[in-house]
Amino acid sequence: MTPRQHPTVHAQVGPPLGENAARSRACGRIGAGAQQLPPHGTGLVADFDGCRLAGRQLTSLEDWRQVIARNQLADVHGAFCLAWRDSGDVLHLARDAIGERTLFYANTPNGFVFASSLRALLATGLVPRKLNIRAVAAYLSYAYLPGRETLAEGVFEVLPGEHVSFGPTGLRREQFWELPTPEINTASEDEQARQLRRVLEDAVRDRLPADQPVGVTLSGGIDSSLVVALACRLHQAPVYTYSVSFGAGYANELPFSSLVADHCRTNHRIVELSPAAVLHYIDDSVGSLGDPIGDPLTVPNSLLFRAASEQVGVVLNGEGGDPCFGGPKNLPMVLSELYTSVGDRSREASYLRAHLKCYDDFPDLFTAIGRDALATSPLTDELVPLLRDSQRPDYVARLQAINIRLKGGHHILPKIDALSFPFGVLARSPLFARSVVELSLAIPAKLKLHGSVEKYLLKRSVDDLLPRSVLDRPKSGMLVPVEGWFQGPLLKAARERVLDGLQRYGLFNRDYLERLLAGKLGGLRPRHGAKIWLFVTLEAWLRRVLNG
């Protein structure tokens, strides 16, 4: 089949992201500026989308008051964060089970403050703008902050499924929902594929806007492709799809995304980003994040949401397929286990190393300030209980739970939420639907990783919907040409930002940064581009958010 020609939109350098946004969300953020909680009795604020309780949609604050009064938070599916004050003058914060919304808080001498975004919290002026050095090390290892700590010292994030309360007796934290440890599904492979298909269809159907067109971001990988295919099958109104290109000379996945768009007959649009556009929008994109996320897809994600906001109000995505159904990183972790006695590496260090960021560079990267912060509390410490969780006997199931909890709740979902918000579009992730996550935890690990085939059962469950070439395509991951950018058009800007902008913190060895920017770190696969992006993001976040 010859692919159709799809319209390409060039992301022009223009006004800041979010300015003149085509839309605004019905539910706003909590605590924009120094917003006060409404007076006693009506003290509830909420940011929510697509929430259901026993099949019934939650649409108003009154619905939420009933949920709280009946203590039913654990039964709610969907994206939410809530703040309320009870009759005992205790303040409560809660975040949805999987982590689709974010909520930050700090207990200061001036009072207890909270907000949906760290930027809004800092804007109150009640929290000192002090850098949390240990969190910088975590960021440079994971490319995101994997837990309660944030990059601002004294500011914490409500964890997915967590309820935080603050009153006369102090601060209390409890999980109102935990990732379940279900019995492993013993049904036949065919039956499990059918069960999964039904749950996937429900998850997509529940997220489609009634009688309105819907958008889907489409990379051409299995996850976003299956969401497109299901949306097209289940939605009566038009389906728009959006893919990204980085221009001539850079690798892209357009052949696959165009193939899927043609196969599903969507209204497809390609957004082309030049290096100049990436540079122009990086500050805005990073500035809208809670904690920094050093994923090179932040700017492309932002510009796709901007393009989509001109046509649709709801944008679906395929996020969640990797952590839930056995994506990359699992097999290397399995290999690492088998070679522990030869390689002499701990499981926890391997997990950090699997993120392919700066974990192994720490001895060269940090000055004594950073090394001292890590000496007393290594990053591996908090991984020990997760990687040795005896409630999940299968190792791959354990990795899946960690990836959903950490990467899902602290990287993917917060990123999607933060980057879509400025454009007023609702980003929804059907593969991170609670029902999908819960079902995926019951699937035997070997039906996720089947031999060396990743996401085996997921592929089987939709193999009637997609072309064989998409189902069987080699493993890839989204190709962002960071190596090319930082060897050429973005190198000068990166040098200015990284060398000049980060110097004042005294945390990083200049020699390391010089070698990184010169592409001379050495070693087998130094991954200069991805690491430079990490530092460029950090600098932009510190300038825009912590010190903004």
Add this chain to the structure above:
Amino acid sequence: MKCIRCNKDSNYKDRTNGTCPNCKGAFVFEPKNGDPITDMLFLNAINGVSGDGRIRWGVEHLYYEINRRWKRSRMPMGCIFILLVATAGLLGAAAINAAAVPNKPLPTTKKDPAATKTVSFALGGAVALMILTVGLVSRIPRPLVRMDLATFNRLWDRWRQVNGTPKGLIERMPEPEMPKDLEADIGDYSFDRAVICDRARTVDLLVANNFHFENNCAILSIEGYPKGPFKVIMAMLKRNPKLQIFVLHDATIPGCRLAQRLITEPEWFGGCGLRVIDLGLRPRHAGPFHGLLLEGPSIRPNDEIGIEQAEAEWLSKYKLELAAARPEQVLKRLFAGLMAHAADDPRAADSSGSVTTCGAFDAGGYGGADGDGGGGEGGADAFG
């Protein structure tokens, strides 16, 4: 001789008790007392094998690196050339003067003392230069490794006594056992590819540098190393009908037959119909390793299984160990080989399997294969 700590250059008479006159640090070696190398050469060799501290390495790599640097320091090709030119010039001068002597209009009974003196001087000088040249030429390395292992081991022990164990050294451990407390599901999966080596130490090199982890790749030796998880890993590999198999070995008779063993022996992949990709080393890779070869078995292989006729003669005379290549180059070229065949169908035409050779270890065959794109390290002089 330079101190490795403060970089101060000092004369022998100033190095009292073998210490640096500037920083008082101890020297390990003293060429004036018969040591074949200096501390600085040894340190530079360590930096060379460790990629300036970023690559894990084995002591065998250091052995070859010392030999590589030692032969270089003993190969004054420029001096030899200058001496040859000077010798030729002196011989020419002597010839011209000698030819001129009989034509002098002087009584034949009395020789011209000036001319005779010139000829004698030129001839004497030429002889001296020739002796010097022959001496230097004798130092041009032979194909075989020059410093024997026993000498190296003595130097290595002395170095460690003074300077400790260098960073990045792979310490060989007792035969690894199956890791304890492995979850029950670990053996249920499989991997995209496997690298089979002829030596356990090559497995150690790749694993210590995280090659398995970065490339979703099992690594085993033909002798069943690592012993503990070997059977589990083999069972996992056989679960993938599209397994990509690579072999990495010394240029020896058993090494060159390794790929053939894998496709024929049932305990490996005999009958699986898979294609094995032979990355090397083979005799054709020996070019950059002049002076780093070992003596061969002196017996031509009596059949040609896995070995071409043109290779048999070389393999009877020489052996080339993979350890003669720097660890960083082994890792990069192996990675390049994996990437070059990433999209290939690993299945052979029939169940008897097949062997394909790969150019990743050919000199100059490195370019552009680093998936990182920003590596920049390496280059065509890959092994030097």
